Amino acid sequence: MFYRHAYISAYEQSPLTEVEGFAYFVVMDGDEPVAVTPAYLQPAENPLRRLHEIYPEAAGQRALLSHTWHCYDAHVPATQEVLPRLLDAMIRTASIFGARWCGFMNVQRGNGLSQALNAAGLPARHLTDRWAAHLTTYEHYLAGLGLRARANVRRNDRRAREAGVTVEALPVDHAAMDDITLLCVKTASRFENTGYHPGEAFTKFVTALGDLAHVIEVRQHGRLVAAGVCLTDETRFHTWTCGVDYAVDGNYSPYGVLFAESVRHAISLGKTTLEGGRGNEAFQRRHGLRPHHLDAVLLRT
Template sequence: MHASGAPVFYDHAYVSAYEQAPLTNADYSGSFVVRDGEDVVAVLPIYVQSAANPLRRLHEAYPEAAGQRVLLSHTWHCYDAHVPATAEVLPTLLDAMTRAASVLEARWWGFVNVERGNALSQQLRAAGLPARHLTDRWSTGLTTYERYLSGLGIRARANLRRNERRSKEAGVTVEVLPADHAALDDISLLCTKTATRFDTGGCYPGSTLTKFVLALGGLAHLIEVRQHGKLVAAGICLADATRFHTWTCGVDYAVDGRYSPYGVLFAESVKLAIRLGKTTLEGGRGNSDFKRRYGLSPRHLDAVLIRA
């Protein structure tokens, strides 16, 4: 689906991995496939969910939908909803979602994590479907690491350089690995603990996360940050045609030395994205103060939810 400009979350390997190791307890999962003759022009993953987590943000925006079955596209773990050839395809998909919601006994149906102002957002609005703000995702353009640093404020730039120096003095090492060579069980445990600390523990069930990342194959890039052999930070990153996604991470702040393991992980994520030739760093959702300080800009994400 990269040819359509779709993000990594619509890649066959990602959707297939989610089917093999669902990170959300969905009551139903499937996909709409839109064809023009023999050609596939759009694929839209759909899920029926009722669990409060990870849909807490959705229920904050739509409290009237809390505790009810909802037919959604995509899952919460996709922070960039996309429909290719939107103007031509969307009416067909809206009709299909309306009928599917009835068949699957969903009380609501719609889209989550729609970037405000993009083609999908505009066409949904044109169809008379109102949106409510969910959260923001954060991103920035990339060329070289020095240019990235030069675009930061003086203090942020100095912080990254000082943290790199201190981490090296503290014996920290960084390694980028494919999924099948990384310490996935340890990484999953660290990510789960970190998510729990930030009250999003339902997003990354440990053993399922390990299976999911393995199933991603070459889409995933694992960053391990270690001090004296101990895993102190880890990132699960994804890449599509032009963008590098820091999809989720785990951090242990109980370290020796005056450095931030998260700062080490973030800096390596930027460097890896540039080495891979990606022109956009996608920083995901949350942790807005850090991301704004280090050069990322917000993109407003909305939900469009319709009562069935």
């Protein structure tokens, strides 16, 4: 999903974090492209802050980073022939930009890129985890949960219906994007991720994704109480970001309603993997998602 032309183009037109420069690397074998990597010149701060916890020596310095903080799946077919050329190009470009660091973010431990970096003698540092679950049917998904979690999901759905809650999955051009953006901004701020969804840019970015994005609206008596912006590729349904207002009438969780509908909608679209994003470990584990370790590899230029 994060390497689709529509996603990368939308991010260049409406970057969701501060970006000082864009670079797109294409490794060629004759006339055939064999690897691509988008990279972004970013200032010292980042909205998730974790990078400088594991790389304190890079704090306060600009870096050319593979992909953006809104992508949690760095994927480069980096063979032993490809990786040295790609690294050399990234280091040279970082120097041109005046960045002291460059490297890869959110590399899933054990994948092809991870193995190639390790084989090249470049140590990785654990950045965070992303969470995912395999999907078949909704009843099969529920059956895989613990007894208490399964009962809670069903109880929350029932209480939400009794409280007059309605849920609808919509294409972007039919969704209330201004209200959804405001809700996402407030939710991010509650978790001290201020700036992760910069208002107008967020609306433009999501709208530019077209049919790659799906919006789920949860309303109580017409009022928006939760919304999710979800992304899709051939096999995966990404619960990419959301906003939630917990000031509701009735003993139910609007976030729980949104999550359950995300699972159902993913299955209705024929997707076999639910990507739950990063963070919120207790909820993710309780609802059947499993962690995939994501690492960072930074190089000093």
